Amino acid sequence: MRTYHCFWLLFWVGHPHQSSSTPLSERTNGFPENPKVLDLSRNNRKELSRSKRSWMWNQFFLLEEYTGTDYQYVGKLHSDQDKGDGSLKYILSGDGAGDLFIINENTGDIQATRRLDREEKPVYILRAQAINKRTGRPVEPMSEFIIKIHDINDNEPLFTKDVYNASVPEMSDVGTFVVQVTATDADDPTYGNSARVVYSILQGQPYFSVESETGIIKTALLNMDRENREQYQVVIQAKDMGGQMGGLSGTTTVNITLTDVNDNPPRFPQSAYQFKIPESAPPDSPVGRIKATDADVGENADMKYSITEGDGLEMFGVITDKETQEGILTVKKPLDFEKKRQFTLKVEATNPQVDPRFVYLGPFKDDTTVRILVEDVDEPPVFSRPAYVLEVKEDIQINTVIGGVTARDPDSAKNPIKYSVDRHTDMDRIFNIDSGNGSIFTSKPLDRETLLWHNITVIASEINNPKESSRVPVYIKVLDVNDNAPEFAMFYETFVCENAKAEQLIQTLSAIDKDDSFSGHKFSFSLAPEAAGSSNFTLQDNRDNTAGIFTRKSRYNRHEMSTYLLPVVISDNDYPIQSSTETVTIRVCACDQRGKMLSCNAEALIHPTGLSTGALIAILLCIIILLVVLFAALRRQRKKEPLIISKEDIRDNIVSYNDEGGGEEDTQAFDIGTLRNPEAIEDNKLRRDIVPEALFVPRRTPVVRDNTDVRDFISQRLKENDTDPTAPPYDSLATYAYEGNGSVAESLSSLESVTTDGDQDYDYLSDWGPRFKKLADMYGGADSDKDS
Numbered sequence: 001m002r003t004y005h006c007f008w009l010l011f012w013v014g015h016p017h018q019s020s021s022t023p024l025s026e027r028t029n030g031f032p033e034n035p036k037v038l039d040l041s042r043n044n045r046k047e048l049s050r051s052k053r054s055w056m057w058n059q060f061f062l063l064e065e066y067t068g069t070d071y072q073y074v075g076k077l078h079s080d081q082d083k084g085d086g087s088l089k090y091i092l093s094g095d096g097a098g099d100l101f102i103i104n105e106n107t108g109d110i111q112a113t114r115r116l117d118r119e120e121k122p123v124y125i126l127r128a129q130a131i132n133k134r135t136g137r138p139v140e141p142m143s144e145f146i147i148k149i150h151d152i153n154d155n156e157p158l159f160t161k162d163v164y165n166a167s168v169p170e171m172s173d174v175g176t177f178v179v180q181v182t183a184t185d186a187d188d189p190t191y192g193n194s195a196r197v198v199y200s201i202l203q204g205q206p207y208f209s210v211e212s213e214t215g216i217i218k219t220a221l222l223n224m225d226r227e228n229r230e231q232y233q234v235v236i237q238a239k240d241m242g243g244q245m246g247g248l249s250g251t252t253t254v255n256i257t258l259t260d261v262n263d264n265p266p267r268f269p270q271s272a273y274q275f276k277i278p279e280s281a282p283p284d285s286p287v288g289r290i291k292a293t294d295a296d297v298g299e300n301a302d303m304k305y306s307i308t309e310g311d312g313l314e315m316f317g318v319i320t321d322k323e324t325q326e327g328i329l330t331v332k333k334p335l336d337f338e339k340k341r342q343f344t345l346k347v348e349a350t351n352p353q354v355d356p357r358f359v360y361l362g363p364f365k366d367d368t369t370v371r372i373l374v375e376d377v378d379e380p381p382v383f384s385r386p387a388y389v390l391e392v393k394e395d396i397q398i399n400t401v402i403g404g405v406t407a408r409d410p411d412s413a414k415n416p417i418k419y420s421v422d423r424h425t426d427m428d429r430i431f432n433i434d435s436g437n438g439s440i441f442t443s444k445p446l447d448r449e450t451l452l453w454h455n456i457t458v459i460a461s462e463i464n465n466p467k468e469s470s471r472v473p474v475y476i477k478v479l480d481v482n483d484n485a486p487e488f489a490m491f492y493e494t495f496v497c498e499n500a501k502a503e504q505l506i507q508t509l510s511a512i513d514k515d516d517s518f519s520g521h522k523f524s525f526s527l528a529p530e531a532a533g534s535s536n537f538t539l540q541d542n543r544d545n546t547a548g549i550f551t552r553k554s555r556y557n558r559h560e561m562s563t564y565l566l567p568v569v570i571s572d573n574d575y576p577i578q579s580s581t582e583t584v585t586i587r588v589c590a591c592d593q594r595g596k597m598l599s600c601n602a603e604a605l606i607h608p609t610g611l612s613t614g615a616l617i618a619i620l621l622c623i624i625i626l627l628v629v630l631f632a633a634l635r636r637q638r639k640k641e642p643l644i645i646s647k648e649d650i651r652d653n654i655v656s657y658n659d660e661g662g663g664e665e666d667t668q669a670f671d672i673g674t675l676r677n678p679e680a681i682e683d684n685k686l687r688r689d690i691v692p693e694a695l696f697v698p699r700r701t702p703v704v705r706d707n708t709d710v711r712d713f714i715s716q717r718l719k720e721n722d723t724d725p726t727a728p729p730y731d732s733l734a735t736y737a738y739e740g741n742g743s744v745a746e747s748l749s750s751l752e753s754v755t756t757d758g759d760q761d762y763d764y765l766s767d768w769g770p771r772f773k774k775l776a777d778m779y780g781g782a783d784s785d786k787d788s
Contacts, residue, residue, distance in 0.1 A: 079139060088132065129141075160181075171261055201235070268292045379410045394483070405438040405474065421457070430443060440476075517572075562588050762779035
């Protein structure tokens with residue numbers, strides 16, 4: 001019989017010196033006939049005394065899963081102020097108030113409107129209050145209480161998995177752990193035995209057992225063999241109420257697999273095997289396969305094969321196929337039917353992975369006998385060597401034998417052999433071979449410098465059966481003989497200055513030789529006999545395979561002789577001695593004092609030092625003519641009616657200053673120094689002394705740097721004009737005042753005086769020869785006049 005405990009909730013009224021309480025009526029059984037009461041009490045107190053209030057709450061208990069047709073009675077609220085005249089009103093709030101829990105506002109009775117489930121919500125927290133209906137003011141402070149749902153056994157145990165999968169090694173001892181199953185019960189574990197679960201085995205005995213409290217499954221039978229039975233299905237039951245009658249239960253299935261251990265040795269199904277192999281089988285060719293069986297699986301069934309005995313230990317080998325666990329017999333060395341026709345081997349199969357616990361079941365190995373029969377085949381000829389290397393000098397005569405090859409028929413018939421050259425390896429037919437004895441001879445001349453090695457293939461075939469043939473490579477090295485004369489390493493063309501001094505080095509010569517030299521080339525240089533005595537130059541052999549050409553006299557005149565051809569004889573020191581005559585071209589040129597060439601044969605040569613004097617004068621004349629033409633064209637254009645009247649037209653870019661300048665002393669008009677140095681031009685710089693007729697934004701022209709050729713400079717400017725989008729659309733004449741940079745003579749213009757602080761010395765003009773004599777007299781005379 002169950003006893004329902006009811007707790008009283010008291011409302012205390014405290015005084016400074018005296019306190020008392022009125023308890024609620026107590027109920028110990030009889031749900032809901034004897035209702036529980038929550039009493040809201042107020043103490044009697046003296047007038048003018050100060051009171052202190054407080055609520056103390058308790059709990060209501062309610063069984064879950066109520067099956068009655070009426071509302072389930074929970075309890076009753078009561079206040080001291082309730083005189084039974086209906087003047088008070090009880091109010092309920094909190095979890096489920098008004099929906100799940102309702103209260104009679106006149107009597108304070110609390111009822112549950114529907115069935116409750118503890119597993120959904122075990123506790124409800126509510127608040128109660130009594131108010132005066134007429135004034136609407138509370139007569140008691142709000143109090144909080146709990147409705148706790150009592151559990152009943154309405155949930156069966158549930159396993160965490162519907163099906164468990166586990167494994168255990170075969171041959172395990174009794175009591176070996178397999179797996180643990182777990183079941184949970186949603187009922188209250190703190191109330192009775194509703195949630196106390198006990199495990200038992202319904203299916204799977206006598207092989208396995210389960211611990212009732214923990215759900216651990218263990219082996220129950222000794223020496224369970226996987227080879228006899230591998231899969232087991234065990235059914236486990238979990239029952240609540242401690243396993244007592246009336247308890248709820250649930251079941252689960254456990255699939256248990258016995259895993260393999262190496263408890264079975266390998267066994268050959270046959271005691272002897274026999275294979276045949278042709279004698280022509282190359283090394284590593286398979287002979288046959290053998291296999292030992294093993295009842296185990298996985299790595300426990302791995303095999304390792306080996307040859308332990310027999311007369312073919314050196315001729316045959318065995319390897320293990322990891323996929324099929326078969327032993328593959330292979331050929332290690334070439335077979336010869338004529339020498340040995342049969343071999344007997346003893347092959348052993350072992351398990352590499354042996355479990356020490358089951359050694360007593362062994363031995364874990366087995367052996368068998370293998371007989372191998374060699375079959376005779378018609379074999380091709382066999383050469384005496386795998387390759388041949390021959391050496392021959394490049395000057396050997398045609399049809400001379402340089403070596404030979406030999407081959408034999410390995411069969412007992414000893415058929416005759418025929419030799420030939422594979423023409424795919426000798427397209428030029430330089431070599432031939434005697435078909436009877438294999439002698440190789442030349443059919444064309446050889447040249448080591450053209451081809452050092454000749455690699456040909458010789459074919460040997462049986463005369464009676466030409467299909468049986470063999471090939472062998474023959475490497476022929478051509479040896480060098482001294483058949484090439486030395487020659488210059490390059491074509492030599494040099495120059496000598498007119499003002500050169502005697503014994504001055506003007507060129508160093510070197511030579512090459514196509515022939516080989518084991519001790520190194522040694523060349524000697526000399527002048528040809530016809531030039532040795534009358535030459536204007538001398539040749540000095542440096543004894544290091546080089547030679548130097550020196551001047552014999554101090555001055556040369558290019559107008560008398562502009563070019564000298566100097567024959568030089570070069571010889572080697574090999575046998576037989578080879579020599580050749582090479583020619584050095586020497587041109588007579590005008591040079592400056594430092595020996596830098598200026599011109600040869602009156603031709604202007606461009607050097608890093610600048611332009612020649614003749615080219616400079618010609619360019620200056622061209623510039624003067626262009627300036628005159630431009631000036632005349634501008635004068636004529638001023639007299640013509642302009643095509644475009646509007647000054648705002650973007651195509652009008654002619655600016656008129658109406659000023660001819662103030663001469664060299666007028667520094668306000670423009671900087672004359674920029675005519676000589678274009679890099680000093682300032683962009684967008686306008687006249688400072690007059691106002692132009694039309695203002696425009698001048699287009700910016702990038703400065704041309706490092707231009708030493710005026711023609712290149714003008715071409716560059718024309719190209720910029722053509723690609724400039726701001727250029728005028730009409731034909732126009734562009735004039736550039738540029739004299740070039742880096743000239744040997746530097747600037748000859750008097751404009752240089754604008755940017756020069758001191759006087760210049762023109763004495764160097766007298767060193768330039770007769771062409772500049774007039775200029776030297778003019779500038780030298782000017783200096784004299786100034787001094788006087």
